[in-house]
Amino acid sequence: VSRASAALADGSRLPLRPLVRSFFARSTLVVARDLIGCLLVHDSPEGRTVGRIVEAEAYMHDDPGSHANRGQTPRNSPMFEEPGRAYVYFTYGMHFCLNAVAHTSGVPGAALIRAVEPLAGVDLMRARRGKAIRDRDLARGPGRLTQAFGVHREHNRLDLTHRPLYICAGERYPEEAVKSGPRIGLGSTQDGRAWRFHVAGSPWVSTGPTGMPKLAVARRRRAR
């Protein structure tokens, strides 16, 4: 845990500088990479939560696994809109996932925020997640993260460059500290278009030590 996180731990008098829109108006791949180390902040009615992004995933338009791959639908329409917005969708009947819309020149794309290191508002996160949840599990995974931060359907399309839900510049991790690899699962690309980024060795990432986590759905699909 770095000095910065210790400083953040006591509360909210830190310099939170929201990212500007041009940050998101780049290739989805680069945005996903550069989100590593940035701070996710939610100023909700219940209080503020802050976490350092340690894992993100790029969904490019030509990735078969991207919601936008087969054209625009009501659900994925935020991916076709202005970069810097949130794309929040509901999945598996229980979970929300938070993406930052990122692309250039109208080509749809989004970066899924998969895990953060809790920095502030830990008590609030635990209140939302459950009393017995260990710190490590508060926001390790896209569904857990949205639950800990109180992100719901209503946050879809919100502008991530300002309150209440925003992303701020943080420490940039050096290249050697960030691992990347192809996302796995059905329709995952072998050509390097669908990429996951995470902080190497961080206990806060959902990615396992040996590589990518298994996808239950792909497994079960295979079994049938």
Add this chain to the structure above:
DNA sequence: CAGAAGATCATCT
């Protein structure tokens, strides 16, 4: 309108 799949997680063995 029915059916299937899903950018997941908690829990059990």
Add this chain to the structure above:
DNA sequence: GATGATCTTCTGT
């Protein structure tokens, strides 16, 4: 490693 929870969205007819 395996299973159930739970429901939205999309596709095909």
